[in-house]
Amino acid sequence: MSSSPNNIRQRGGKRATTPNPDSDTALLNGSASEKIEQLKSATKDVVTKEWDYKLALGIITILAFITRFWGISHPNQVVFDEVHFGKFASYYLQRTYFFDVHPPFGKLLFAFAGWLVGYDGSFLFENIGDSYITNKVPYVAYRSMPALMGSLTVSTTFLIMWESGYSLPATIVAASIVLFDNAHIGxxxxxxxxxTLVLFMALSVLCYIRFYKLRHVPFGRKWWKWLLLTGISMSCVISxxxxxxxxxxxxxxxVMIDLWDLLDVNRKQGALGLxxxxxxxxxxxxxxxxxxxLMYLFWFQVHFSILSRSGPGDDFMTPEFQQTLSDNLMTQQAVGIDYFDNIAMKHKETKVYLHSHVDKYPLRYDDGRISSQGQQVTGYPHNDTNNLWQIIPSAPMEGLGHKVKNGDVVRFRHLVTDTWLMTHDVASPFFPTNQEFTTAPTEDANGARLNDTMFEIRIENGKPGQEFKTMASHFKLVHFPTKVAMWTHTTPLPDWGYKQAEINGNKNIAQSSNIWFVEEVPGLPIDSPRLIKDERKTKSMPFLKKYFELQRAMFFHNNALTSSHPYASFPIQWPFLLRGVSFWTENETRQQIYFLGNPIGWWFASSILAVFAGILxxxxxxxxxxxxxxxxRTRSRLYNSTGFFFLIWAAHYIPFFIMGRQLFLHHYLPAHLASALVAGALVEFVFNIEPGDIASLSIKDGSSKVASRTQRSRPIRERIAGQSLVTTWAASGIIVAGLMWGFWFFAPLTYGRPGLSVDQVMARKWLSYDLHFAK
Structure with missing residues (x-):
């Protein structure tokens, strides 16, 4: 955005502070009353022209609602990622705790829509293709929430251009790129x-522009209003x-550039004191x-307040967090662990059991390294007798019934093979920097290898001497002599390890993936006092502690979304719309929903981005x-206003190149909206010439000769400006017509109907889009 007040226009394209050159000549020689009349006339013209914008905004808004809401009840089945976000809405309505990598605001809006229509959340959106009608789900109410936001996004795009002072044709082009885009609609x-994301991103831009236009009247009511609305809109985006x-x-x-300008002692408006x-x-x-x-934190507080019951998200949280949820199985089934109990230990993240069998490590690994040829210790995903380990005290202990506690140094005997868990300074199969886990025969374990079988139990967030329990005690098993933590990962061992998980000693003890828990103590008598449960009450936990715990889990699992997906795509493909995503198909009717943008709009906007860079x-x-x-004036507008739009595009696009997680075409939608703004601005730059943009003779005070020459140039400038306006409207009309045709041509893939013949499908495989029913 420009820092010059002369670059801010009133809505309607008229300049607010600088009269046009035609008025300049008259004002040189006219009386004060004439000047006043001229200014009144200009103001009246501004107000009159605003009706053009209001009419266009009304029409575009109506079209936005039609394109988003038409046939919204089709299909009446679960489509693509509705399995996730519909499920989350149901969990909110049931108050059942769940885990997701995204903040809660958008999901809370869906739950609010369900609550408004009185839905109880009984349907859990388990599978794509499940019937909404059969399960009596108010899915139209759910879908209406994003459709409403998508419609308002088009209006917001129009308002951004209008508030930025662009001509009506340029404003219509920018809004139409979003209005007739199949990806935004779909x-x-x-x-x-x-x-939700795209709407509030657009609102953030609009509110900031309104705030910026008030920069010369700071700290007024409107100034504060638009500043706060900018912050609230941005908060909704990141929430x-x-x-x-x-x-x-x-x-x-x-904002930082604006603040930097305020520090300048040579500002036109005068120096600003510190x-x-x-x-x-x-x-x-x-x-x-x-x-x-604070608003971002507020949505998490709402999230925690609603989700008060135990649910599928429990496993992602610590036992302390889980104890704040009612009906939590972990707190209900927790059993204290005694020495000499047989236990099954399970890794928290990968869910594999600590396992061993009689097979040995190979003499040499694939990279030529030599192993200890000891007995294999692996991670096994299924319940098995080879998962049972007897927990033994490190020092002799008389009698039974002694509790295992946090900080105890213990040993583990593998029941089936009668060997003892140990680790030593030998490289593990996959990680030369980590230690190999194996077992030792009894004679060695009680003799020369005794120290290698010593492990310390460290309960996460546990207090000294805290009782060690099944389910409730998440712990790290740290080798006492070498201080490595027992760890596993998802890469399977080769055939010699039966594709099971590798267990090794991780030198990074603080790593969260070192955490295990004891699933059960099998073989306890039915009348064991340890199985008698007292009535447990839910515990409280400070909000910030819950918040930071959830944040850590969200960021960890978000970064872990690296697995391949058949419809994932790379950022370099997005601006060129090289591929889409299959959302839904129905074989009988040959109907399909294929997530794809309007190629005409995407290619036009991407080309404009290149043109803009070339112009600069x-x-x-x-x-x-x-x-x-x-x-x-033109350069300032090009760099500051259009440059601002280009910055928004780059900021919402370039960072994806350094992300390692799964990426899809929909991640480009915010950047695509920004590219539409750049496209509208460049249409005006290329085609639209106003009278003030045409070079004219200099005007000198008191020179009637110069004034006369300027008067004679007026008809020429008006004629050129008129021709320019016609050219701008013609160019904008051609662009909008192309957008409408592209939208109409790909509409059957966006709305999921009607079904297309083979020839019709093939006609839409412009860039080898992987469409269904192409043969």
């Missing part, structure tokens, strides 16, 4: 989060998905950081060579 007609951080960057950069600058800085910190963060490069080279091809 993603906002289903129970998915992206409609929906963590990629909302890109929106914070998009707004943060111009106390006043401190007020500006503090206001922005409050409005754009503090308030958004050419302008910089020209300026270096002493050629000033653009006037100051």
């Amino acid at each position: 993603q906002t007609r289903l129970i998915l989060l992206d409609a 929906t998905k963590y990629v909302g951080a890109f929106t914070f960057f998009s707004i943060g950069v111009p 106390p006043d600058f401190g007020k500006h800085l503090g206001a922005r910190i409050i409005g754009l950081i503090v308030v958004p963060f 490069l050419a302008d910089q080279v020209s300026m270096r060579r002493g050629v000033d091809a653009l006037d100051q």
Whole structure:
């Protein structure tokens, strides 16, 4: 955004502070009353022209609602990721704790939609293709929430261009790219989060522009309103998905530039003292950081307050967290562990049991390293007698009934093979830096290898002397002499290890993936006092402690989403729309929903991005060579306003190149909206010429001769401007017509009907899109 007040226009395209050149000449020689009349006339023209924008906004908004809501009840089955976000809404309505890698705001909105229509959340959206009708799910109410947001996103795009002072044709082009885009439509007609994300990203941009336009009247009521609304909108973005951080960057950069300008003692508006600058800085910190963060925390508080019952998300949380949930099986079934009990230990993340069998490690591994040829210790996913280990005290202990406690040093005897768990300074099969786990025969375990069989039990967040229990005690098993933690991972061993998981000693003890728990103590008598459970009450836990625990789990599992997916795509493919995603198919009717953008709009917007970069490069080279091809006003608008839109696009696109998680085409939707803004702005730059943009003769005060020459040039400038306006409308009409055709042509893939013949499907495989029913 520009820092010059002359670059801010009133809505309708008229400049708010600088009269146009035609008025300049008259104002030179006219009386004060004439000047007033001229200004009144200009103001009336501004108000009149706003009706053009209002009419266009109304039409575009109606079209947005039609394209998003038409046939929204089809299909009446679970589609693609509705299995996730519909399920989460049901869990909210049932108050059942679940785990997801995304923040709660967007999912809470779906639950709110279900609550409004009185739904009880009994359907859990288990499988794609499950019938909504059979299961009596108010799915249209669910889908209406993102459809409403998708419709308002189109209107917001229009308002962004309008508030930025662009001409009506340019504004219509930008809004139409989003309005007639099949990807935006398809993603906002289903129970998915992206409609919420994109809408509030657009609202953040709109609110910031409104705030920026008030920069010369700071600390007023409207100034504070739009500052706070900017922060609240950004908070809603990051409270929906963590990629909302890109929106914070998009707004943060111009905010920092604006603050930097305020420090300049040579400002046209006068130097700003440090106390006043401190007020500006503090206001922005409050409005754009503090308030958004508090609102972000608020949604997590709502999340924890609603989800008070035990559910499928329990396993992702610590025992302390789980004890805050009612009906938690872990707290109900926890059994204290005594010495000499037989136990089965399970890894928290991979869910494999600590296992051993009589087979040995091979003499040499594939990389040539030599092993100890000891007995294999592995991770096994199924319940088996080879998973049982007897827990033995490290020092002689008389009698039975002694409790195992946190911090105890213990030993483990493998029941089936009568060998003792140990680790030593030998490299593990997959990790040369980690230690091999194996077992030792009794004579060695009680003799020369005694120290190698010693392990310390460290209960997570446990207190000294805390009782060691099944299920409730998540612990790390740390080798006492070498201080490595027992660890496993998902890469299977070769055939010699029966494709089971490798167990090794991890030198990074703090790593969260070192955590295990005891699943059961088999063989306890039915009348054992340990099986008698007292009535347990749910415990409390400070909000911030719950919040930080959930944050750690969310970030860890989000980064772990690295597995391949048949419809995953790379960021370099997105601007060119090289492939889409199959959402739903029905063989009998040959209907399908294929998530795909409007190729006309995507390719046009991507081309415009390249053109914009080329224009900036050419302008910089020209300026270096002493050629000033653009006037100051045009250059300022190009760099500041259009450049701001380009920054939004880059901030929402480029970071995906460094992400290691699964990525899909829908991740480009916020960037695509930004590219639509750039496209609209460039349409005006290329085609639209206003009278003030045309070079004219200099006007000198008191020179009637010059004024006369300027008067004679007026008809010429008006004629050129009129021709330019016609050209702009013609170019915009062609672009919008192309967008409408592309939308209509791919609409059957967006709405899932009608079914297409083989020839019709093949006609839409423009870039070898992997469509169904192509033969």
